[in-house]
Amino acid sequence: MKKIYYSIIKELCINCGACVVISPKSFTIDENKKVIESKKYTENLEEIESILLAKKVCPTGAIVTEEI
Numbered sequence: 353m354k355k356i357y358y359s360i361i362k363e364l365c366i367n368c369g370a371c372v373v374i375s376p377k378s379f380t381i382d383e384n385k386k387v388i389e390s391k392k393y394t395e396n397l398e399e400i401e402s403i404l405l406a407k408k409v410c411p412t413g414a415i416v417t418e419e420i
């Protein structure tokens with residue numbers, strides 16, 4: 353089964369919120385209004401696809417993924 357690790361490079365993220373809109377199960381906004389990952393790994397195919405789309409759309413290239 354396909355599983356991916358994903359992460360936001362904090363120094364690159366401009367908190368635009370696009371990833372939260374595209375993949376609300378994978379990204380969220382914390383109490384300091386910073387966009388963060390909801391978790392670090394997922395095996396859910398639908399979620400993986402949305403994370404990869406968010407990665408493509410992210411204006412600063414702040415999302416990194418790795419298939420594991």
Ligand code: SF4
Binds near residue numbers: 360364370406
């Ligand atoms: S899309 Fe990219 S820049 Fe925008 S909040 Fe998500 S990680 Fe940050």
